[in-house]
Amino acid sequence: MRAGAGSGTLRRMRETVQKITVDGTTLRARIVRKRVRNVNATLVGNELRVSAPPGVQRAELDAMVRRLARMLVRRARAEVLNADDRALAVARKVAEKFPKPPRVRSVRFVTTQRSRWGSYSPGTGLMRLHGSLRQLPAWVLEAVVAHELAHSFHADHSAAFWKLVREACPATDRANAFLEGVSWISERWERLPPVERALLAGS
Numbered sequence: 001m002r003a004g005a006g007s008g009t010l011r012r013m014r015e016t017v018q019k020i021t022v023d024g025t026t027l028r029a030r031i032v033r034k035r036v037r038n039v040n041a042t043l044v045g046n047e048l049r050v051s052a053p054p055g056v057q058r059a060e061l062d063a064m065v066r067r068l069a070r071m072l073v074r075r076a077r078a079e080v081l082n083a084d085d086r087a088l089a090v091a092r093k094v095a096e097k098f099p100k101p102p103r104v105r106s107v108r109f110v111t112t113q114r115s116r117w118g119s120y121s122p123g124t125g126l127m128r129l130h131g132s133l134r135q136l137p138a139w140v141l142e143a144v145v146a147h148e149l150a151h152s153f154h155a156d157h158s159a160a161f162w163k164l165v166r167e168a169c170p171a172t173d174r175a176n177a178f179l180e181g182v183s184w185i186s187e188r189w190e191r192l193p194p195v196e197r198a199l200l201a202g203s
């Protein structure tokens, strides 16, 4: 009996619980030290369950836990964004505007890459869209779809490319200006002086 109680205490000592906030989401991280080869993490609701080898240093572990937490939060968000087929319907509607409509088999919102608004593979029919596009106006998302589909006819940004994409999507130039503005402000947001930031946020 004593041995059982003792190992129970030991188990509690090996487990630490801490709060961690990534991408504005606060998680309860339960970190258990045990004989595992790598640091592993799973996200169950708002609880992050981590197992870590005993030898990993605290600072290194904290950094790894943050990285894993962010990856899992973003993956969970992608699942929410991809839970319905609205974007697929939009992409197929836009594809019909091309003289020879490219085939769109699936559309996935991606939450791991920051740099590209979209990509499309004519071979697989898979279109990937930047995860934040869901929050932008529908006509902007449609313009990104048209841009990516037009690349299946012209790989470059030649005059012929722009002619084709403008025919399929007359709002192309306005959408490009809109996206430039979005990129501009998001790249600078953290560095903006507090007053300008507050003014832009409307407060």
Ligand SMILES: [Zn+2]
Pocket: 147, 151, 157
């Ligand atoms: Zn392009």
